[in-house]
Amino acid sequence: MTLLDxxxxxxxxxxxxxxxxxxxxxVAGGERLGLIGESGSGKSLTTLAxxxxxxxxxxSSGSVELAGTQxxxxxxxxLTGVRGRDAAVVFQxxxxxxxxxxxxxxxxxxxxxxxxxxxxxxxxGAVHQALEQVRLPEPDRIARAFAHEVxxxxxxxxxxxxxxxxEPRLLIADEPTTALDVSVQAEMLELIDxxxxxxxxxxLFVSHDLAVVSRVTDRVLVMxxxxxxxxxxxxxxxxxxxxxxxxxxxASARKLESALDLRSAP
Amino acid sequence: xxxVLELKDxxxxxxxxxxxVVADVSLAVEAGESLALVGESGAGKTTLLRLLLGLAxxxxxxxxxxxxxxxxxxxxxxxxxxxSVQCVFQDPYSxxxxxxxxGAIVAEPLRSLGLDSRSTAxxxxxxxxxxxxxxxxxxxRYPHEFxxxxxxxxxxxxxTVCDPRVLLADEPVSALDVTxxxxxxDLLAELKQERGLTxxxxxxxxxxxxxxxxxxxxxxxxxxxxxxxTSQVLGEPGHPYTRRLIESVPRLPV
Numbered sequence: 217m218t219l220l221d222x223x224x225x226x227x228x229x230x231x232x233x234x235x236x237x238x239x240x241x242x243v244a245g246g247e248r249l250g251l252i253g254e255s256g257s258g259k260s261l262t263t264l265a266x267x268x269x270x271x272x273x274x275x276s277s278g279s280v281e282l283a284g285t286q287x288x289x290x291x292x293x294x295l296t297g298v299r300g301r302d303a304a305v306v307f308q309x310x311x312x313x314x315x316x317x318x319x320x321x322x323x324x325x326x327x328x329x330x331x332x333x334x335x336x337x338x339x340x341g342a343v344h345q346a347l348e349q350v351r352l353p354e355p356d357r358i359a360r361a362f363a364h365e366v367x368x369x370x371x372x373x374x375x376x377x378x379x380x381x382x383e384p385r386l387l388i389a390d391e392p393t394t395a396l397d398v399s400v401q402a403e404m405l406e407l408i409d410x411x412x413x414x415x416x417x418x419x420l421f422v423s424h425d426l427a428v429v430s431r432v433t434d435r436v437l438v439m440x441x442x443x444x445x446x447x448x449x450x451x452x453x454x455x456x457x458x459x460x461x462x463x464x465x466x467a468s469a470r471k472l473e474s475a476l477d478l479r480s481a482p
Numbered sequence: 483x484x485x486v487l488e489l490k491d492x493x494x495x496x497x498x499x500x501x502x503v504v505a506d507v508s509l510a511v512e513a514g515e516s517l518a519l520v521g522e523s524g525a526g527k528t529t530l531l532r533l534l535l536g537l538a539x540x541x542x543x544x545x546x547x548x549x550x551x552x553x554x555x556x557x558x559x560x561x562x563x564x565x566s567v568q569c570v571f572q573d574p575y576s577x578x579x580x581x582x583x584x585g586a587i588v589a590e591p592l593r594s595l596g597l598d599s600r601s602t603a604x605x606x607x608x609x610x611x612x613x614x615x616x617x618x619x620x621x622x623r624y625p626h627e628f629x630x631x632x633x634x635x636x637x638x639x640x641x642t643v644c645d646p647r648v649l650l651a652d653e654p655v656s657a658l659d660v661t662x663x664x665x666x667x668d669l670l671a672e673l674k675q676e677r678g679l680t681x682x683x684x685x686x687x688x689x690x691x692x693x694x695x696x697x698x699x700x701x702x703x704x705x706x707x708x709x710x711x712t713s714q715v716l717g718e719p720g721h722p723y724t725r726r727l728i729e730s731v732p733r734l735p736v
Binding site: 254255368397398399400401402405424425426427428430431450451454455464465466468469470471472473475476 | 659663730732
């Protein structure tokens, strides 16, 4: 069953520049798709368009159907129910995604209360559980803390817990590990992989890093200058890229990686 | 041979805090042997770089330049130091003055070190820009007209225009896309080869470190847990922290 159906999506600025150009892809329930591309390729704008969150001065055309709701041109009021319930998002920079003035527990409690109707002690218990799920140590301490009082990796776990609190059918992750250290990144990828598997959730994973994408997704769509260059199974694309741009992308990644292998040779 | 730059049992403690952010750090930068400082956020990499740049002073231990203690009050020594040791920062968007033309930005070290006048600086600026692969007409343009990779090239041109011996680089490629990253790594390798530049690089990207540096020091919570030849440290890591770092690097499927 198709959960997200994007057809001919085009994003334009008010002065007529085309930032995403005639993009089409689908994500079925439980499926994982990676959007990969370099800065300016339009991958993040695509995720914003999917959620109907494009900034002022940009408009989308074409069709984006998310769980049966047409997101393009829909009234803001009809979208609030879709966001969170059908799709929730984790952004790159957890410090800007979290409210600096609200304790982390309350930020998770809000979507939880909305979905479950829990209050008081039961709600606190659900928050505790949500924090435990993303494997945060001392969930009660973290629930009382403010965003600046915990580490970057912990903040991103809180952001993930917030997104999962709504039990969305599609998790959109926009460079969720780019701001993290490499060992924290590895833990976070493993966590996303596991949690999504348990819930049979679909994932749209945006990244500039092929190796990171290949850890989480099965299929990948390569973007350049707002267009889809190539799409297919991650392993096929990494092993045998067809398009010139994808070949350059894979070659660059391989070249850096090979430096590590040379040094590691006994 | 006397190391160009050396930290001897250096420690830094920020005012009002109970613990040292870096402690007991001894490192030597020998000419021609590029050194990488590797570790995660908060490990003290940038603090060490600030020591090596003379921007911070150790609360214990010493920073030595050409064998002599670095003294920010010694103007003659600082002048030699600034000429020999230049730096490139992580973010090419905040490290270039947006209101000045590229020509003036790149000429800055020559002018502030009193090496050149406006007219004698021009050919050196042109040569520096050419070395980093930018067109000669870049001098009349502003930083915002360039992409991230090109800006980092401008920053490298500025840092190398006065022919320093050592280039300190703080995560010089981590803000760049992977294809651009490869090109800037190639450029740094070329500058090492052709101009005998010694790099001291702070990075959390082990593949970049392996591409550029002969020696590696691994930092964990302000202490050096392992240092030596890069092939040794990354190839046969002795410390569990180093092993964990290496295992965490995401790899492409084979």
